[in-house]
Amino acid sequence: MMAKKRHEIAEVPFAAPVGTPAGVEVMSPAELLRRVPARTLARPQRPDFHHLLTLTSGVARHTVDFTEHTLRPGSWLWVRPGQVHQWGDLTGAEGTLILFRQDVLDAATATTARLDDPHAPAVSTPAADEAAALDLAAEHLSRESGAPGRLPLEVHLAAVRHLLAVLVLRLAHLTAPAGAGAPEHDETYTRFRDAVERHFTRTHRVEDYARMLGYSPRTLARATLARAGVGAKEFVDRRVVLEAKRLLAHSDRTAAGIAEQLGFARPSQFGKYFTHRTGQSPIGFRDAVRGRGE
Structure with a gap:
C-alpha cells in the first residue's frame, strides 16, 4: 500500500x-x-x-x-x-x-x-x-x-x-519479563496495558487510569513493574513518546497538530514533555531522523 x-x-x-x-x-x-x-x-x-x-x-x-x-x-x-x-x-x-x-x-x-x-x-x-x-x-x-x-x-x-x-x-x-506469569499481576497489568492503548491520546496520568479501572495507582505501579519492568508512569510515557516519534518521523503533521492528536493542551507543553523524555525537541528529532540534523 x-x-x-x-x-x-x-x-x-x-x-x-x-x-x-x-x-x-x-x-x-x-x-x-x-x-x-x-x-x-x-x-x-x-x-x-x-x-x-x-x-x-x-x-x-x-x-x-x-x-x-x-x-x-x-x-x-x-x-x-x-x-x-x-x-x-x-x-x-x-x-x-x-x-x-x-x-x-x-x-x-x-x-x-x-x-x-x-x-x-x-x-x-x-x-x-x-x-x-x-x-x-x-x-x-x-x-x-x-x-x-x-x-x-x-x-x-x-x-x-x-x-x-x-x-x-x-x-x-x-523474552518473558522477570515477573511474567505471576497471577496476582497478570489481570491488573493486562487491563492497564489495554486501557493505555485505548486512551493514551486522552490522558497521560496514572491516576486517571487507576480511577478508570478501579485500582489504586500503587497497585498499577506494582503490576506494571512486575510485568513490563518499568513503573506505570514510565509505561504511559513510553507509549506517548513512541507515537510522537512515529508521527514526527513518518508524517507531515506539524508539531502543533501532533500535540493536539496526543492530548496536549498546548504545543509548548508537548515540546517540553518530548524534550524532557528524549533529549531532543520534536523538530530536532524530525530533522535528525530525516537526515537533516547535521
Whole structure:
C-alpha cells in the first residue's frame, strides 16, 4: 500500500495469495523480494499483522520503531502489529519469513505469548538447544502451510494454527519479563496495558487510569513493574513518546497538530514533555531522523 504523502506511514493489511492458509503465510526473503520491490520495502510501514524472520545464511538489517537491528543466523526478529518498521537490504539473506494475523491463534495462546506487547524485544538469540527446537517448529510450519492439499482443509488449518502456536510460545518464552506469569499481576497489568492503548491520546496520568479501572495507582505501579519492568508512569510515557516519534518521523503533521492528536493542551507543553523524555525537541528529532540534523 502506498502512502498519500511522502512521509506518511503506510498502513499495510494482511493479504495472502489465494490458496494459502487463512491468516498465515510462510516464505523466504528471496520470495518477498520477488513479490515486493526493494524501494517499497524500505519505506516506513505499519502492518496489521505479525512478522517472524530467522536466517540460515547472510545478514539482514531491519528498523523497528527507530531502532536498527542486525539479524544473523540463529536469531529471530519479531515485528508486531502497529509497530513501524522498515526493511533493509535482503540481498543474499536466506531463511524463513512467517506472516500471520493475530486472530489466527486462540485467545489463551495470544495472552500467554504476549502477542500484543508493544515493549517486547524485537530480536532474540536463543541458546543452541532452544534454537534447534525453534528451527524444527518453523520447518514443520513451513511444510504444512505449503501443502494444503494433503489433508482435509479444516484439519490442515488446525495443524497450521497449532504449529504456529508452538513457535510463538517458544519465542515469547525467550523474552518473558522477570515477573511474567505471576497471577496476582497478570489481570491488573493486562487491563492497564489495554486501557493505555485505548486512551493514551486522552490522558497521560496514572491516576486517571487507576480511577478508570478501579485500582489504586500503587497497585498499577506494582503490576506494571512486575510485568513490563518499568513503573506505570514510565509505561504511559513510553507509549506517548513512541507515537510522537512515529508521527514526527513518518508524517507531515506539524508539531502543533501532533500535540493536539496526543492530548496536549498546548504545543509548548508537548515540546517540553518530548524534550524532557528524549533529549531532543520534536523538530530536532524530525530533522535528525530525516537526515537533516547535521
